[in-house]
Amino acid sequence: MANHTELIAKIDNIIQNLWSGWVNNPVDYIEQISYFIFLKLLDEKEEEREAIARMQNKTYDWIFKGDKEKYKFRNWAHNLNGDELRLFIESDIFPFIRNLSVLKQEEREFFKNAHLKIYEPSTLKAVVESIANLDFSKFDFIDKWDLYEYMLSKISKSWTNGQFRTPRNVIDMMVKLADPDVMETIYDPACWTAWFLIWTYNHILTKHSHNNTLIEKTDWRWEKYNLWTGDLLNDNQRDFLYTKTFYWYDIDINMVRFSIMNMILHWFSEWTSIRIKDVLWKNKDEIEEWRSYDVILANPPFAWSIAKDRIDKLDFPVFSSATEVLFLWHMINKLNKGGRCVVIVPEGMVFKTNNDYVNIRKHLVEKCSLNAVISLPSWIFQPYSWVKTNILIFTKWKPTEKVWFYDLQNDWYDLWAQRRPIKTNDIPDLLERYEYLKHYNWNNILEDEKLNSKNAWFASIEDIAKNEYILSAWRYKKSIIKDWIQAFPRIKLWEICELRRWLVYSKDDELDSENWIKVLRANNINVKNSNLNLTDIKTINISVWWDEKKKLHKDDIFICLASWSKEHIWKIAYIDINTEYYFWWFMWAIVANDKVLPKYLFNLLRWEYFNTYLRNTISWANINNLNSKILYNFEIPLPPLVIQQEIIDKINEKQEIINKANELIEATERERGNFEEYIEWLDVEWVELNELCNTEYWIWLAWLDDWELRYVRITDIDENWLLKNKDFKYIPLNEETKTYILNKWDILVARTWATYWKTLYFNSDIRSAFAWFLIRLNIDNSKLLNKYYFFYSFSDKYEEQKKELVSWWWQPQFNANAIKQIKVPIISIEKQKEIIEQLETQEELIVKLKKVRDNKQEDIDRIINKLF
Numbered sequence: 001m002a003n004h005t006e007l008i009a010k011i012d013n014i015i016q017n018l019w020s021g022w023v024n025n026p027v028d029y030i031e032q033i034s035y036f037i038f039l040k041l042l043d044e045k046e047e048e049r050e051a052i053a054r055m056q057n058k059t060y061d062w063i064f065k066g067d068k069e070k071y072k073f074r075n076w077a078h079n080l081n082g083d084e085l086r087l088f089i090e091s092d093i094f095p096f097i098r099n100l101s102v103l104k105q106e107e108r109e110f111f112k113n114a115h116l117k118i119y120e121p122s123t124l125k126a127v128v129e130s131i132a133n134l135d136f137s138k139f140d141f142i143d144k145w146d147l148y149e150y151m152l153s154k155i156s157k158s159w160t161n162g163q164f165r166t167p168r169n170v171i172d173m174m175v176k177l178a179d180p181d182v183m184e185t186i187y188d189p190a191c192w193t194a195w196f197l198i199w200t201y202n203h204i205l206t207k208h209s210h211n212n213t214l215i216e217k218t219d220w221r222w223e224k225y226n227l228w229t230g231d232l233l234n235d236n237q238r239d240f241l242y243t244k245t246f247y248w249y250d251i252d253i254n255m256v257r258f259s260i261m262n263m264i265l266h267w268f269s270e271w272t273s274i275r276i277k278d279v280l281w282k283n284k285d286e287i288e289e290w291r292s293y294d295v296i297l298a299n300p301p302f303a304w305s306i307a308k309d310r311i312d313k314l315d316f317p318v319f320s321s322a323t324e325v326l327f328l329w330h331m332i333n334k335l336n337k338g339g340r341c342v343v344i345v346p347e348g349m350v351f352k353t354n355n356d357y358v359n360i361r362k363h364l365v366e367k368c369s370l371n372a373v374i375s376l377p378s379w380i381f382q383p384y385s386w387v388k389t390n391i392l393i394f395t396k397w398k399p400t401e402k403v404w405f406y407d408l409q410n411d412w413y414d415l416w417a418q419r420r421p422i423k424t425n426d427i428p429d430l431l432e433r434y435e436y437l438k439h440y441n442w443n444n445i446l447e448d449e450k451l452n453s454k455n456a457w458f459a460s461i462e463d464i465a466k467n468e469y470i471l472s473a474w475r476y477k478k479s480i481i482k483d484w485i486q487a488f489p490r491i492k493l494w495e496i497c498e499l500r501r502w503l504v505y506s507k508d509d510e511l512d513s514e515n516w517i518k519v520l521r522a523n524n525i526n527v528k529n530s531n532l533n534l535t536d537i538k539t540i541n542i543s544v545w546w547d548e549k550k551k552l553h554k555d556d557i558f559i560c561l562a563s564w565s566k567e568h569i570w571k572i573a574y575i576d577i578n579t580e581y582y583f584w585w586f587m588w589a590i591v592a593n594d595k596v597l598p599k600y601l602f603n604l605l606r607w608e609y610f611n612t613y614l615r616n617t618i619s620w621a622n623i624n625n626l627n628s629k630i631l632y633n634f635e636i637p638l639p640p641l642v643i644q645q646e647i648i649d650k651i652n653e654k655q656e657i658i659n660k661a662n663e664l665i666e667a668t669e670r671e672r673g674n675f676e677e678y679i680e681w682l683d684v685e686w687v688e689l690n691e692l693c694n695t696e697y698w699i700w701l702a703w704l705d706d707w708e709l710r711y712v713r714i715t716d717i718d719e720n721w722l723l724k725n726k727d728f729k730y731i732p733l734n735e736e737t738k739t740y741i742l743n744k745w746d747i748l749v750a751r752t753w754a755t756y757w758k759t760l761y762f763n764s765d766i767r768s769a770f771a772w773f774l775i776r777l778n779i780d781n782s783k784l785l786n787k788y789y790f791f792y793s794f795s796d797k798y799e800e801q802k803k804e805l806v807s808w809w810w811q812p813q814f815n816a817n818a819i820k821q822i823k824v825p826i827i828s829i830e831k832q833k834e835i836i837e838q839l840e841t842q843e844e845l846i847v848k849l850k851k852v853r854d855n856k857q858e859d860i861d862r863i864i865n866k867l868f
Contacts, residue, residue, distance in 0.1 A: 007134075014130045021123025028117050031257075035097060035114065036073075036131045038261045043073040063101055071096045077132035082121045085128065090116045114257070166195065166299045166344070167380060173427050175199045177372075177393055177434055178342040180295045182208060182237045184245070187293035189330060190300040191248040194259035200297065204241065205230040247293065292334050296341040300327040320356035324349045328360055328392075332368060335396035344376075347388035350471035351653050361469035364392075365400035365461055372404045372434060375473040378645040388649050390471070393434075400461050404437055405473040406430050407455045426455060474650065488639045488867070494632035496596040500556075500589040520552070520581045522560035525571040530606055532558075532573050537581070552579045555598040557590040557605060561614075561631065574602045588631075600644040603651050604636050607864045637867045650863060654856040661853035665846055672842045675795030675825075678835050682827045690820035693779040697816065698740045698770060701731050708733035710768035712742065714750045717760045719850065721790075731769060740769040740776075745786050747777040749793075751814045757802045759793040761786065775816055784824060788832040791839045792824060 011033070018029040046064060064072045071093060080088055094115050118124040180186055180200050188196050208230050233241065250256050301323055320326060324346055331341050349357065350373065364370055374391040381387055394400075410424040436450050452458070459476035467475060519538045526533050552558055552575045560571040575589075583589065590605070592598040604610065613634055639647070701711070707730035718724045731737055742748075742762050750758040752773050762768070770776060779786055792798055805818040827835075 010130065010134060014127055017123060017126045017130065018118065021118065021120040023118055023123070032117055033127070033131070034258065034261065036128060039093070039097075040073040040077075040131055040134070068096070073132070077128050081125055086116070086119070086121050086124055089124070166192070168195070169427065170376070170380065171195050171199050173431065174297055174342045174391065175203050176431055178295050178297055178340060180204060182233060183240050184294035186246050187296045187334060188248045188298045189327065189334075190298060191250045191259050192255060192299070194248060196297040197246050197248055201246070208232040208237070247291065292336045292339070294336050294339045296331050296335060296339070296343065298327070298331065299344040300324070322356065325356050325360050328364065332364065332396065337396055340393070340395045342391060342393050344389050344391055347390065347472070347649060350390050353468050353470070353657070358468050361471060364394060365403075365464065365469060367396070368394040368400065369397050370394045370400045370403050372406060372437070373471050373473055374430065375405065375407045377409060378649065388645065390473070402458050402460055403464060403471070404451065405457055405459065405476060406433070407473050407477070409455065429455070474646065488637040490635040491638040492632060493634050493636070496638065497590050497592045497601065499628055499631070500591060518581050520558070520583050521587060522571050525558065525560065525573045530573050552581050552583060552589060554578045555592065557592070557598065557602050558583065559588055559590060559605070561588055572602070572606050574599065596638060597641060597644045597648060599648045601636070603648065604864065604867070607861070609864065609868045610634065647863065651860050654859050657856045658853050661849045665849045665853070668842055668846050668849070669794075672791070672794055672839060673796045675792055675797060678838065679825050679827055682831055685826045686823045687826045688820065689777075689822045689824055692784045692824060693777045695816035695819060696776040696778060698772060698774070707731055708767070709737055709741070710766050711771055712748070712760070712762070712768050712774070713771040714758065714773055717750070717758050721759055721761065723760065723762060723764050737769050742768045742770055742776075747779060747786050747789060748774045749777060749814070749819060751775050757793070757799075757814065759790055761790040775819060777819070782829075783826060785829065785832045785836065787836050789824065791836065798822065
């Protein structure tokens, strides 16, 4: 009994022969192998095609009839050698391919450049012999064509524009969900190797065949499969099926060739309209521009962008360069009224919140009835990709009222590259429930057990609209985190990872040379965002003992577990590419095994829960040290890999927004810090603060949780240097405390500890007094406006001065005498007001961005905290 792996191994051996014979361009060797396999299969299919024609009471026009008998693969593959073989293939076989009788005239254009590219006779003979010896009768007909897609995977980056193989079980499921029928037009705008077409054709034939008119074939699993003849179709239906049903395009001529060969092997290339066409680029001279269709089935490319000047604004009202957005617009436009579409889209399509994604989702639910969103496992496209995707099912009819979500967790195969069959399969359950949904009264669906389960639930369009039309299934499932927690065991790290220790060297080995070994330390990890900072890299003498294990590799988790400084402990970074960097003493690389996804482990170790664990267990001596035993004993919740990926996707979705917000915050703060640019062309006088205000201290008082006066402390100043609205403390109101009651718009400056430069602009209406370690500046507002000074305190010039003026004992001190020496750029009050107005805009933007960032951070914290 043969299997898929055996077939792939044989093809790999053929590829190796071609490499040895100097045919080492993947595009070339895939093309050449494909032609020979096609010819062998075409030879084998002839008898089968004749049997089908006979059962349809038709006469089959043999491809290899008469003088074309010599072109049968079996008649020349074993009988010719050397230059005779090469000349026959070059002068006879390839012209035969270019002029196949089953090709329409326009399809022959796609093969006009088909020619032999294997010039070394012994290599050519070895390849032909190897293919001739392949016993395809042992293999499933699906596996035979999967050979092409396996080979195409080797050149996916250069050929497929981000498109990759759709698993057969998914194609079958999508066709059944769309349920196309005779007398309907079928369309795929990016056909790949035409499997949607082939499956749709067989689906229609199956619906219109008697059980006693099928041909039984035996595949390599020794099971029977059926070739339906469609004998129940009348002449009008058969003519429509053969001449007016299928419309399929692809942008790449190689894909079109493969599609045509695949269709020939499945008996109906002469009945389809397949062309090279970029459907996202409108060509007003083509008649297809006005066509619309009853059914659209597609898995279009979505790792690709298109130049905006090629997009027709009438066809694509959202001006986006993202192909997933444009393809969805295109498919909505191409549906007939009442037509239905079943399409695979990337996860970003259902949750991204930039305008073009939000607008396309809004358009989808307002102009179409979005019937269902099916969340697919992130590993379903293995071994080609771990990309997370969804299936959208919509009808071009009335606007959406409710959307049914289905979480497909198992598809009958495991999550590894080999995709071995397993017992669990949600697809039959999905198909049964969706069929029930199609014929159900939507007014009563929300409580129906047939449509609501652990895998299935509904969301109203009102809820979806409130969430920026996000269509991620998890967004609308109740208590998903709670469900996760109940299911996940707690596993110690020693069971799921190993530690790689550091490179050992001395300070004497450090040298300043670009050509020597580059070493990263704790200083190279940014604790704020867990990214690598590569501005200060040590280089060491190449004579130091080293090996490849001391390098940082892709998916390593780089962590500091020992240091003289407490600040360095727990610094952590995720390595997303293979590097040339080694790592120093006190640094470790955590390497995940196949039980845990590295990014999932990184997200858990990055969070405060792990930091707290370290600080509670770490040993303190001259150096803060965390040994491997302590690390290995840390426990994490360990869900199945598919759920780990779901959690990663949810965190990545929010982290992407956090990163963008941080970029904008930093850019805006840099602009705000360039204070001198705002006053560059003005009449400026630099005046010491002691000429503009007097300062006021206060004594320390113990606070209470409830009294008359709010007690404003350093810790009440937030990161925007505004007053926090939580964690209030109070003091009594009496003759002593009255003196220190704050007026609205007062300026307070922190005078000690790590936040000695903090400046508070008091904008609260709550009666308050200021605390110990704060100084009030009573500013002469005829010369200097409080808010002008407040904004000046963010500037680079202010930063330089306060660093020079601060004094140290065991903590930094920024007392009144130091503050009074700060020089302030004095301009007219009117000009101060103008600058305040400009900087208030910056302040508002920073506050809004931080709020967005903090909200997303809280979402991530909730996920991590509930996991623990």
